[in-house]
Amino acid sequence: MRPLAYVISLKSAEARRRAVAERLGAAGVAFEIFDAVDGRGFEVEAQPVYDGPRRRALYGHDMVGGEIGCLLSHKAILEKVVRDRSGPALVFEDDILLHPYFGAVVDGLMAHQDRWELVRFFGDAKTLRQRQRPLLDLGHGFWMTRLMTVPGGAGAYIVSETGAAKLLKHLEKTPFPIDTLMGRPWLTGVDNLMVRPGLAVQDQALGSDIGDGRFVSHREIARNASLGRKITIGLRRLGENVGTRGAFWSAAPGDYLRARQAKV
Helix, strand or coil, rough: CCCEEEEEEEECCCCHHHHHHHHHHHHHEEEEECCCCCCCCHHHHHHHEHHHHHHHHHHHCCCCCHHHHHHHHHHHHHHHHHHCCCEEEEEEEEEEEECCCCCHHHHHHHHHHHCCCCEEEECCHHHHCCCCEEEEEEEEEEEEEEECCCCCCCCEEEHHHHHHHHHCCCCCCEEECHHHCCCHHHCCCCEEEEEEEEEECCCHHCCCCCCHHHCCCCCHHHHHHCCHHHHHHHHHHHHHHHHHHHHHHHCCCHHHHHHHHHHH
C-alpha cells in the first residue's frame, strides 16, 4: 500500500494547489494539502527554532524568513508522522513534477521498508555525476543509492517514523534549512539516501515562494566577513567534507553485507 502524501502549500497558492492535485491524481498518489507556514514576513531572530548566532558563525549570513517557514512546515509534518504512528509518509512541496514511474518505484521502496528511513527523490544532472553506491534495485532502471555529498532539495521525499523522529531531535533549534539538515547524516544518524535517476524535479516555471535572498555567493561572504568568521566558515566546509566521506565509507561494510544477503 502506498503511503499518504502531504503537500506543503501556502493557503494563497490556489493555482499551485490545483496543478499539483492534477499531477498527483494522474500518478495515483493519495494526498492531503498541508497549509504551509508563511515565513516571508518573519522577524528571523525572533523565531525560537532558529539558531542565529551559530548560523552566522557557520555561514556568514542569516537564513531568510521563507526558509524558516519552510523548515517549520516540514517539522510539523514530521511531528505528525511520529504522532500518528501510521507508517511512512511522502512529503512534497507544491512545485514538483513527478516521473511517470514514480508510483512503481515507491512501491519498490515500500516492499523493503527495513532498508531505509529517509529517501529523497530529487536528482538533477549535477547529482547524477556525484559518487553514489547502489543499494537496492527498484526496477525500471531506478536504484536506491547512498550519496557521497551534501545534496540540496527537500521538495520530494519519503520518510519513516524512525527517520522523522531522528530529524526532529535536531529541529528544536537549528542553524540549518531543512534540506541541509537532511544531507548531514553524520549529525542526524539518518542515512543520506536517494533514488537514481531522480523521480522528481522542481517546476522552474513557478518560481520559489521562499525567495532568492537565501542565495549568497561565497565571494560576497568572503569580502564582508571578519578573519575569525572566515576561519569558522572554512572549518565548517572542511567538516562537511569529512562528514560526508566519513558517513559514506563507514556505511560500506553494512551496505556490502545487506547486498550479499539480498542475493542469497
